[in-house]
Amino acid sequence: TPTIYLRDYTPPAWLVEEVQLTFRLAPETTRVLSRIRFTPNPEATDRTFVLDGEGLTLISARIDGTEVDPTLTEAGLTCDVPDTAFVWEAEVEIAPASNTALEGLYMSNGMYSTQCEAQGFRKITYYPDRPDVMAPFSVRIESDLPVLLSNGNRVASGEGFAEWHDPWPKPAYLFALVAGELVNLPGSFTTRSGREVELNVWVRPGDEDKCDFAMEALKKSMTWDEKVYGREYDLDIFNIVAVDDFNMGAMENKGLNIFNSSAVLANARTATDANFERIEAIIAHEYFHNWTGNRITCRDWFQLCLKEGLTVFRDAQFTADMRSEPVKRISDVLDLRGRQFREDGGPLAHPVRPESFKEINNFYTATVYEKGAEVIGMLKRLVGDEAYAKALDLYFDRHDGQACTIEDWLRVFEDTTGRDLTQFKRWYSQAGTPRVVMTDDWADGTYTVTLKQSLPDTPGQTGKQPQVIPFAIGLLDPSGQEVVPTTLLELTETEQSFTFAGLADRPIPSPLRGFSAPVVLDRQTDAEERAFLLAHDTDPFNKWEAGRQLAKTALIDMIDGGQAPDDRYLDAVRRVVTDESLDPAFRSLCLGLPSEDDLAQSFADSGRTPDPQAIWDGREAMRGALAEVLSGDLGPLYRAHLVTEPYAPSAEQAGKRSLTNILLSLLTRRDGGAAAQGQFADADNLTQQIGALSALLTNGLGSLELASFAEQWSHERLVMDKWFMIQVAHARPADAARVADALTQRPDFAMTNPNRFRSVFGALAMNQAGFHHASGDGYRLMADWLIRLDPVNPQTTARMCSAFQTWRRYDADRQGMIREQLERIAALPGLSRDTAEMVGRILE
Numbered sequence: 001t002p003t004i005y006l007r008d009y010t011p012p013a014w015l016v017e018e019v020q021l022t023f024r025l026a027p028e029t030t031r032v033l034s035r036i037r038f039t040p041n042p043e044a045t046d047r048t049f050v051l052d053g054e055g056l057t058l059i060s061a062r063i064d065g066t067e068v069d070p071t072l073t074e075a076g077l078t079c080d081v082p083d084t085a086f087v088w089e090a091e092v093e094i095a096p097a098s099n100t101a102l103e104g105l106y107m108s109n110g111m112y113s114t115q116c117e118a119q120g121f122r123k124i125t126y127y128p129d130r131p132d133v134m135a136p137f138s139v140r141i142e143s144d145l146p147v148l149l150s151n152g153n154r155v156a157s158g159e160g161f162a163e164w165h166d167p168w169p170k171p172a173y174l175f176a177l178v179a180g181e182l183v184n185l186p187g188s189f190t191t192r193s194g195r196e197v198e199l200n201v202w203v204r205p206g207d208e209d210k211c212d213f214a215m216e217a218l219k220k221s222m223t224w225d226e227k228v229y230g231r232e233y234d235l236d237i238f239n240i241v242a243v244d245d246f247n248m249g250a251m252e253n254k255g256l257n258i259f260n261s262s263a264v265l266a267n268a269r270t271a272t273d274a275n276f277e278r279i280e281a282i283i284a285h286e287y288f289h290n291w292t293g294n295r296i297t298c299r300d301w302f303q304l305c306l307k308e309g310l311t312v313f314r315d316a317q318f319t320a321d322m323r324s325e326p327v328k329r330i331s332d333v334l335d336l337r338g339r340q341f342r343e344d345g346g347p348l349a350h351p352v353r354p355e356s357f358k359e360i361n362n363f364y365t366a367t368v369y370e371k372g373a374e375v376i377g378m379l380k381r382l383v384g385d386e387a388y389a390k391a392l393d394l395y396f397d398r399h400d401g402q403a404c405t406i407e408d409w410l411r412v413f414e415d416t417t418g419r420d421l422t423q424f425k426r427w428y429s430q431a432g433t434p435r436v437v438m439t440d441d442w443a444d445g446t447y448t449v450t451l452k453q454s455l456p457d458t459p460g461q462t463g464k465q466p467q468v469i470p471f472a473i474g475l476l477d478p479s480g481q482e483v484v485p486t487t488l489l490e491l492t493e494t495e496q497s498f499t500f501a502g503l504a505d506r507p508i509p510s511p512l513r514g515f516s517a518p519v520v521l522d523r524q525t526d527a528e529e530r531a532f533l534l535a536h537d538t539d540p541f542n543k544w545e546a547g548r549q550l551a552k553t554a555l556i557d558m559i560d561g562g563q564a565p566d567d568r569y570l571d572a573v574r575r576v577v578t579d580e581s582l583d584p585a586f587r588s589l590c591l592g593l594p595s596e597d598d599l600a601q602s603f604a605d606s607g608r609t610p611d612p613q614a615i616w617d618g619r620e621a622m623r624g625a626l627a628e629v630l631s632g633d634l635g636p637l638y639r640a641h642l643v644t645e646p647y648a649p650s651a652e653q654a655g656k657r658s659l660t661n662i663l664l665s666l667l668t669r670r671d672g673g674a675a676a677q678g679q680f681a682d683a684d685n686l687t688q689q690i691g692a693l694s695a696l697l698t699n700g701l702g703s704l705e706l707a708s709f710a711e712q713w714s715h716e717r718l719v720m721d722k723w724f725m726i727q728v729a730h731a732r733p734a735d736a737a738r739v740a741d742a743l744t745q746r747p748d749f750a751m752t753n754p755n756r757f758r759s760v761f762g763a764l765a766m767n768q769a770g771f772h773h774a775s776g777d778g779y780r781l782m783a784d785w786l787i788r789l790d791p792v793n794p795q796t797t798a799r800m801c802s803a804f805q806t807w808r809r810y811d812a813d814r815q816g817m818i819r820e821q822l823e824r825i826a827a828l829p830g831l832s833r834d835t836a837e838m839v840g841r842i843l844e
């Protein structure tokens, strides 16, 4: 497979002025008729005419009305064409019902749906399938199905057909079509300039009772984008559709967002608080793409972070506004460390703007999305809120209707502020997580902070240059008073010192407040200082971080040095958890332990080999110690915060449920499951029902509840996904592979449904001690199923391969067993480009 390089970019030879498509839908024999007006691109030097196409049966083709006989090559379809504007017409046949890859036009539970990003449109018809070719689309759908949807506004419909027109020029990856027996929750929105917009959430019959929340989230998103970014919606209709078989969360197709049903359907009984929050964020994310992605798109796929980093950043701002800002920040950092740092530290590390790929679908990563958003957060911190707002206005003004690059993006900031962002741009080109070593000094009333940065080598990149690191810091005096409020230091050199003069006492620093840069902070400090910050820091992120570091150090000392659980940690946690002045959501976060993976990474970072079983044992022992130290508080705290009023998916109630669920799991260690069984029986919402079930399973109980849960929910796929998931997630290390294997034997396990597949295998990968069990059963089972899934759905297979990305951390035996499985996958005849690239990079 050829590697594609950013440096090889050339403008398209031909532009598209207009596209007309007709679909005659049939499960195995859909006909797609295209009529495309091409014009020469004045910016291009050559006039070669090549159209992308994959798996298409060409029936006929015409140029300016005359039949032609094009040549099909590896590169696509070519044909002799005039040297001036012309009209291309083609008829092709495709088979949506056999399309299990879920890319292009496919069928899911009797409905037709599309997924074109990144390069799925070429599976629908011949086209220049690249984001810098933008055109208005007109679409006619012919089918007996009652609901026929495409992008833009509906212009005509009747017996067996519908016609849509999207006036906004768009790249083919934003094309969408949906057809099926669907029902809708209708709504409406009036934009601030008075445009009436029809809104719909389309679902399969039976799911009508799970649409209200998505509709409300959509309206909130529309209002928020007007208020905060000055962005209005630009069509007469906005449709959201829920699809059961979908490779990722959702897709921002112009005017027709298509969602994994797990990212849209929710009511109190069938969705958890975490689901509600995720749905609100994804609805917002896809809606926000209408401006950051659709009106302004990417020139090429290397620029993916242009739309994704920015849109993730925007949805995070939205969630912070709708819910709790500190809780959102802490959760995002947990996620960043858990997924992005892990990626950055292994064989899959790549820059936020990658420079080469074989299969672009493999680059929809935590680095492009989440680190991409962090980079924007740093930019905003450096230039300030006002300049950020101005720069964004300029971006929308200057680039509306264009396909842009990171250079275009940075230029609006340079032009707004006069700042030179040459060095800052290294965040986009250098892979890896910077380490910042902090030391400090105190003399004559002056406090000096010295910061030293370094960036590890990553695949294909060595000898890196220093980056611009915005380092927010505050100082407290020994009584806990803040003597220097949050101040932004700009670290630009490899090593730099900063001074704070005129202080009465040596201060206690609160460094990297708000996690102001996505770096690993290395500072020699002790449990006293951490406990002090946990008690006194005014920065909620750092308050939490102090507790987290305490927990981590205590755990590592237990696992590695066989020490008893650290009393300073236990006391500090007890103080926080019982502090009624603190938000329950925050207390719940403080009660959580670092994940097994996080601990394994800490071992690896300090040059030691993690032992997955020892890590698991250590966390168990720490939970035991927490339950012990909190023994007198667990019951009263649990009862005081248990939500008994009618369920609402509010941040406030969710925080309480999160706290009571974590307390319940500790309580279950002490009461033999009585409280958890009670909560399970009484719950009128899934958060408490699943919370209780998890508490039981974690403690080796709950088999009756597990069975009754399955009986109650057998007809609800999304709820059953959770039932599959928690069993694997909570299985003991020696049982995990066997539990996962048994679940795959069930008639309701179907690998064609990515959600169900991920419920089992995503959970297996997360169950670190189970996946890495010394027997090697976890590795083998995973590889067996990746091998089965690859011919069916390469995208989901490739994504799941990342379970193996941390393999070099482990001992020689485990590495040997993993290598064997990876090589077994790599050797498969006909392995997909997606999986081949992933396995190849991991093995390299």
Ligand code: B3K
Pocket (backbone or CB within 6 Å): 117, 118, 248, 250, 251, 252, 285, 286, 289, 308, 361, 364
């Ligand atoms: N843009 C899509 C992701 C497409 C993934 C293609 N493999 C969803 C999103 O980021 O909003």
Ligand code: ZN
Pocket (backbone or CB within 6 Å): 285, 289, 307, 308, 311
């Ligand atoms: Zn996105």
